Amino acid sequence: MKRLCIILMLLMGLCATAAEKSRTIVYINGAKYYIHTVQPGETVYGLSKLYGVGEKVILENNPSLAGGLKSNENIRIPVVASVSGDDRKSDRKLRKTFDFHFVTKGETLYAISRQYEIPVRTIIEDNPGIDPTHLRLGERLLIRRKQIGSEDEAGSLAQWEAYRQSLNSVADEGTSYHIVRPGETFYSLSRRFGITEEELGALNNGLTPADLKAGAMIKVPGESEDAHPAQTVTPRDTTALEIREIPEEIEFRALRRSEPLDIALLLPLTTGNKVTANPNYLEFYQGFLLGLDSVKRLGYSVRSSLFDTKRNPEEVGRIIDEKSFREADLIVGPVYENELQAVLHYAEQKHVPTVSPLAHIEQTNSDVLFQLAPDPAHKYDKVSDLFAPDKRITLICTANTDKEFESEMLALLQGRRYDTYRFQNAQPGSGSGGNSPGNLTPLLENSEDNVFIILSDDEVEVDRILAALASADTNLTSRGRTAPRYTVLGNVRWNRYNNIDRTMFFKNRVVFISTYHAKRDSEAVKKFDSAYIRAFGTIPTLYSYRGYDTALIFAPAMFGEIEQKLEGRSFTPLQTTYRFERPEGRPNHVNSDWTRVNYNKDFTITIE
Numbered sequence: 001m002k003r004l005c006i007i008l009m010l011l012m013g014l015c016a017t018a019a020e021k022s023r024t025i026v027y028i029n030g031a032k033y034y035i036h037t038v039q040p041g042e043t044v045y046g047l048s049k050l051y052g053v054g055e056k057v058i059l060e061n062n063p064s065l066a067g068g069l070k071s072n073e074n075i076r077i078p079v080v081a082s083v084s085g086d087d088r089k090s091d092r093k094l095r096k097t098f099d100f101h102f103v104t105k106g107e108t109l110y111a112i113s114r115q116y117e118i119p120v121r122t123i124i125e126d127n128p129g130i131d132p133t134h135l136r137l138g139e140r141l142l143i144r145r146k147q148i149g150s151e152d153e154a155g156s157l158a159q160w161e162a163y164r165q166s167l168n169s170v171a172d173e174g175t176s177y178h179i180v181r182p183g184e185t186f187y188s189l190s191r192r193f194g195i196t197e198e199e200l201g202a203l204n205n206g207l208t209p210a211d212l213k214a215g216a217m218i219k220v221p222g223e224s225e226d227a228h229p230a231q232t233v234t235p236r237d238t239t240a241l242e243i244r245e246i247p248e249e250i251e252f253r254a255l256r257r258s259e260p261l262d263i264a265l266l267l268p269l270t271t272g273n274k275v276t277a278n279p280n281y282l283e284f285y286q287g288f289l290l291g292l293d294s295v296k297r298l299g300y301s302v303r304s305s306l307f308d309t310k311r312n313p314e315e316v317g318r319i320i321d322e323k324s325f326r327e328a329d330l331i332v333g334p335v336y337e338n339e340l341q342a343v344l345h346y347a348e349q350k351h352v353p354t355v356s357p358l359a360h361i362e363q364t365n366s367d368v369l370f371q372l373a374p375d376p377a378h379k380y381d382k383v384s385d386l387f388a389p390d391k392r393i394t395l396i397c398t399a400n401t402d403k404e405f406e407s408e409m410l411a412l413l414q415g416r417r418y419d420t421y422r423f424q425n426a427q428p429g430s431g432s433g434g435n436s437p438g439n440l441t442p443l444l445e446n447s448e449d450n451v452f453i454i455l456s457d458d459e460v461e462v463d464r465i466l467a468a469l470a471s472a473d474t475n476l477t478s479r480g481r482t483a484p485r486y487t488v489l490g491n492v493r494w495n496r497y498n499n500i501d502r503t504m505f506f507k508n509r510v511v512f513i514s515t516y517h518a519k520r521d522s523e524a525v526k527k528f529d530s531a532y533i534r535a536f537g538t539i540p541t542l543y544s545y546r547g548y549d550t551a552l553i554f555a556p557a558m559f560g561e562i563e564q565k566l567e568g569r570s571f572t573p574l575q576t577t578y579r580f581e582r583p584e585g586r587p588n589h590v591n592s593d594w595t596r597v598n599y600n601k602d603f604t605i606t607i608e
Helices: 002-018 044-051 055-061 063-067 109-116 120-126 153-168 186-192 197-203 235-245 279-297 313-320 337-350 381-387 403-412 459-478 492-496 503-507 523-536 542-557
Strands: 025-028 031-037 074-078 098-102 140-144 175-179 217-221 260-267 301-308 330-332 354-356 369-371 391-397 419-422 449-454 485-489 510-514 578-581 589-591 595-599 605-607
Touching (some): 031 044, 044 055, 055 063, 055 074, 098 109, 109 140, 120 153, 153 217, 197 217, 260 279, 279 542, 313 337, 330 542, 381 595, 449 459, 459 503, 492 510, 503 510
Parallel strands (some): 330 354, 354 369, 449 485
Antiparallel strands (some): 031 074, 098 140, 510 595, 595 605
16 A cells, blocks of 8 residues: 555656646736646646645636636646846846847837837747736837847737737636727727726726727727637537627517517616616616606507616626516617627527617627617718818827827828928917917918818817917908818817817817717707706716617617618607618618717807
């Protein structure tokens, strides 16, 4: 017996010796980890010895190991800090082998690899102290001279993608990593992943829209398809995936006028352990209820059930099993795209129309899906007249640029002529003559139809530019000159500014493109506001208006127009118009109608 024990111990020692330490290292939330793929026969004890960390540490970092190790499962093991001989090398010795690169603002590891045409993995291996997804400003990177010029773009991108997949295989639950593609913006990414721009920034250590670069690797909500590469997919799961990619044509049945309409409303009223309702979604719900009251006054019988998704896809799966949900003829929600999959799979089977009331859906496809958020592809359709060949277009730039707005404008201007003017506010004692960059009179001394586009993202600068334009207009007119003809295409973000002089919107004939508009002096909006205040004792918000619109569009449609999927119709419940179309190559029914808001010189506002 004693001899048998000795043999078993030797065998265990041999197994431990045969195991190899992983060479894949990633950073997660600022901490450094090995990504280890579990091999048959490996134990937590053996891995703790191999990597020089305690068993408890491995278990704490991998909650899934509570049920034991599973072959081919990826786990993360903290890297124990050590000081190697290479770390103590002098700069003189290092320069024999490496060039030094100092990280500048906004640079990504992928961009640096392309600059030197060097493999991504080489930079990571030669700089063991860097976090590839969060390079620090001024950080020194070693660039191996012999490798410069050795890697093409496809190779670098493949290695960067491999690093992303390694991260996603052990990412925190409910998050994954995404490589920013050219043209993607803070706005589009936040809509795609169903969060606000502020939440996206917080998820990425305070990242701002100005810092976002193509090639950056950022953290986003939702589980990645790379998260569990070792898992097998059952035939049923495969079918579900095929439905997402190639949805079949769905036929809806309109209810008879005498039938009751049952609606399931799925909103993320609370998240995590919070018990206080999110005010935005509570306001949406309140507006939705007022909308249903209006529908009932039209003679329809309507019932609704509210479900709290808690912003959790697993909770959505539980809701789908509830009897009251399965009785629904119409589903409104969930709000976030990463919660839609299970709902759409059910809705397709039962032929139930499903409404996404707030988010722009980028990846999910289904013939049952209706989206109220306007399609970004149509964002500037209603200002095409401002980009006509007879317009003289000038971009007014400053040191602070709204990169997202700039990229949108440059895309619209592609292939046509435009001017650029750099505005600088005149300093005391510098004069204000015609050559001053703060005096905009020269921009108006022409007989053309001018369109000015202000690219600054600084509130003070925008206010000063609008004031300078209005002043130049007044000065020219007061001298008996012909009144200049111009329009300012505004950035809708200006409406968030608290201290901007809004009379300048009228004086400069500012035009905005907005997802939604509700002018409180219109009769329909005033009537809704009064009813809302009586019912809930507070002033409605845009979320309230959108809830009302959702109910007024889809509840009556379920008694007829749903069979034609609302195509060819425009709906204007309050003041914003919705028109549903199918984007090219996709089965979804998406609102294509943006709102054009015109501030007129006579201090009126017109909506298109």
